Amino acid sequence: MRIGRLARFLPIAAFCLAIVLIGSFAPIRLPWIGIVDAPGEDATAVDYDAIEAFLKKLTAKQPIVALTVIRQVEPSPFPGLQQVKFVVEMNGQRQNGLVYLSGTKIFLGQIFDLATQQNLTEQQSGEPQPVHYDIKDLDLADRVPRGKPGGKLVVVEFSDFQCPYCKQATKPIEALLKKYPHDVVIYYKHLPITQIHPMAYKMAMASECARSQKAEAFWSFHDRFFSDPPIRDAAQLREQIGQLAQQQGLETKRFLTCYDNAEQATRVEKDMADARKIGVNSTPTFLLNGEFVSGVQPLENFERYLKTK
Known part of the structure; x- marks a missing residue:
């Protein structure tokens, strides 16, 4: 996706959507992605299995132990977008990430509030939690x-x-x-x-x-x-x-x-x-x-x- 297509979303409700790494889980390296076709036959259908498979494909070269999509759609801070959480286990830590949905499109990135300059995606993702192994x-x-x-x-x-x-x-x-x-x-x-x-x-x-x-x-x-x-x-x-x-x-x-x-x-x-x-x-x-x-x-x-x- 070209930056010009993304730019038209920026003025909405004083929010900024930045295409960078998902959440605060810095070790994950994703390709530069803006909008991609989302699985599902219509704007209301969400194919969680396909989203999970898509994310696993993007991170296939990373030493990820597990990646699981949470099967629940929530409203996001960005008007017109919904969000689906996923959980990644990597480097002995467990971290939440977010995928944003708009109809049949997916956004991978972070949402910032320009008024407060806060990273809303990071806030919702939370801090990485250590994984204890038996x-x-x-x-x-x-x-x-x-x-x-x-x-x-x-x-x-x-x-x-x-x-x-x-x-x-x-x-x-x-x-x-x-x-x-x-x-x-x-x-x-x-x-x-x-x-x-x-x-x-x-x-x-x-x-x-x-x-x-x-x-x-x-x-x-x-x-x-x-x-x-x-x-x-x-x-x-x-x-x-x-x-x-x-x-x-x-x-x-x-x-x-x-x-x-x-x-x-x-x-x-x-x-x-x-x-x-x-x-x-x-x-x-x-x-x-x-x-x-x-x-x-x-x-x-x-x-x-x-x-x-």
């Missing part, structure tokens, strides 16, 4: 715990052995375990971002081949991968992990066979599937007692969960 729904059956299982704080970390921010995240986690050895347990889950970290998947498989022989060897590989200089070459990686396997008392030939044949790829893929299931798309990302938290966290952020339980 850690029992994740596949932790053979994840090797570090710390005290059954402690006050359960940390599930989605990480990548080549991620520089994940390396930074190891410091506050080490401090957390040292300060609260009986209150915290850490579970590591793989999310290698292979588009920018070409060795990350292989490193994940190596750590799992080590774990398959000796559980505690997983954390030895973990610590070395984050403490050693970055590895960019597959031959160098194979040499290093062979030496590390020997140092850990593993059967080196069996270990390298496991690595070369990608015998633990399925285990890595299970972790990646768990990441997709809850919308994790960056590393490091943590579940702290089930609450979704992205990025490197200072020690005090972890401590907050110990104090609130």
Whole structure:
């Protein structure tokens, strides 16, 4: 739609319709859209399923866990428009959005009151609410715990052995375990971002081949991968992990066979599937007692969960 077609609506009742992101849920990236044909045979029929399918198509490339249209039409602040709410779950948050309807047309955007300069769409959408996940729904059956299982704080970390921010995240986690050895347990889950970290998947498989022989060897590989200089070459990686396997008392030939044949790829893929299931798309990302938290966290952020339980 051209701006000229939209402009004729602007003077009505001192409201302004701006074509920008829906609601206040900034992580959603929608194409620039003004007016599109709305589903339904006439101006009064609303096909909620078609609206939902349309929104899902627009956001198909976003790491959205769920998008649901609320099946109820309401009057909007803009004269002549009705509105339908939808709910998006993404990045560990749940946020309301709004679709505006006029007959057989849909508006995607925000409504502002020019008199008060308030964003009326944002007001009705509300603040994002954190989503709490049940850690029992994740596949932790053979994840090797570090710390005290059954402690006050359960940390599930989605990480990548080549991620520089994940390396930074190891410091506050080490401090957390040292300060609260009986209150915290850490579970590591793989999310290698292979588009920018070409060795990350292989490193994940190596750590799992080590774990398959000796559980505690997983954390030895973990610590070395984050403490050693970055590895960019597959031959160098194979040499290093062979030496590390020997140092850990593993059967080196069996270990390298496991690595070369990608015998633990399925285990890595299970972790990646768990990441997709809850919308994790960056590393490091943590579940702290089930609450979704992205990025490197200072020690005090972890401590907050110990104090609130």
